[in-house]
């Protein structure tokens with residue numbers, strides 16, 4: 484972008500922005516089954532936006548300059564502690580999202596081990612295959628070795644025996660999900676907690692997606708196992724407000740068993756000429772907007788309001804899961820305990836990715852998840868309260884899309900690509916070679932094809948490391964200012 488000589492008018496700005504937004508995934512109306520959490524309550528989103536705006540310019544860097552933010556954070560964390568079974572000693576922090584909360588859980592474990600287990604020089608953390616990628620990212624950023632463990636291929640829960648077998652003298656942290664994103668099931672938290680106690684290890688429960696909603700599901704009569712700080716052995720839990728609390732993005736929390744543990748999360752630096760930095764979280768300068776918006780929503784919706792939103796989410800989920808089980812050719816993976824559903828084709832060769840395209844053509848986003856680690860390729864639905872109003876239309880479209888893709892001839896391009904892929908050595912491929920392979924699947928000039936089935940089929944067939952390399956090559960090409968510079 485070149486700066487305009489003189490500033491644009493308000494009209495010009497908002498016309499341009501609205502045009503850009505028109506090409507996006509709709510964030511309201513229930514079209515999205517990933518990325519977006521839609522309560523269906525417009526007034527609540529507007530209230531949150533207003534609170535966000537009021538605090539937009541505040542800076543959480545220094546809570547003594549903005550005592551309002553300190554107060555709001557203590558109140559929001561106080562709610563989280565209560566919601567997640569923390570005792571009077573529990574302490575936490577408001578963060579920008581699930582990834583930051585998980586990053587902090589790992590950072591805390593690393594510093595805790597440096598103090599309490601100084602003999603460990605190559606720390607390890609144990610991560611079941613269904614745990615969120617953000618834990619891998621945290622291990623990568625923080626230099627902790629990630630030890631992956633197997634899952635049960637029927638229930639898709641973490642395998643406790645595999646975790647026990649993976650513990651070594653270098654282990655500093657156990658992790659598990661409540662619930663897992665991909666299949667929406669809760670790991671055996673109580674049993675893993677026992678392992679943590681026996682081996683005197685820290686144990687983080689990733690409740691980013693489930694922490695807020697699961698206690699409401701339990702109150703509505705759903706069978707939800709204990710997963711929070713009240714479970715012996717659990718030392719920290721993360722929970723995102725920007726998921727099932729429907730807060731604007733940038734809102735999560737991590738809570739610890741006690742303040743002594745949280746202290747390891749802090750970072751301070753007096754080793755330069757400027758102000759002394761003390762950061763409880765990863766960010767330093769941070770807008771108070773997301774915090775104020777989350778606080779405002781919690782207050783405005785209230786406990787009964789969230790119970791009602793949970794009821795709508797549960798009803799939509801039960802209707803969708805029930806219908807998926809009735810559709811000939813589809814199979815639900817595991818027994819979803821939350822509002823996250825993965826389904827696959829009954830028979831091998833079912834055109835799953837073509838089904839995602841056929842649904843996209845009908846206006847719905849459902850998310851492909853690739854095969855591996857004991858899970859077959861599948862399609863994922865994140866269901867929220869706003870889906871209750873559209874579930875019948877969604878299911879009618881899904882039935883029609885299944886009929887359509889089952890009667891379509893198989894994709895000849897994919898067969899050829901897979902044959903070609905089988906002869907390649909992905910461990911040794913240059914970025915250019917990956918881009919050429921992607922171009923064969925229709926990806927060119929940073930643009931994805933309208934129909935993604937072929938490219939998804941290819942990605943699904945690749946080993947995970949090659950999948951990562953191919954997507955990195957694509958994204959590295961995607962973010963380019965060349966086109967924008969010509970304006």
Ligand SMILES: Cc1ncc(COP(=O)(O)O)c(C=O)c1O
Pocket residue numbers: 579580581582583585615617660662663664689690691692693723
């Ligand atoms: C279980 C779980 N953990 C962590 C995350 C990462 O959260 P974020 O995208 O807010 O960084 C997600 C996101 O869906 C999740 O479902």
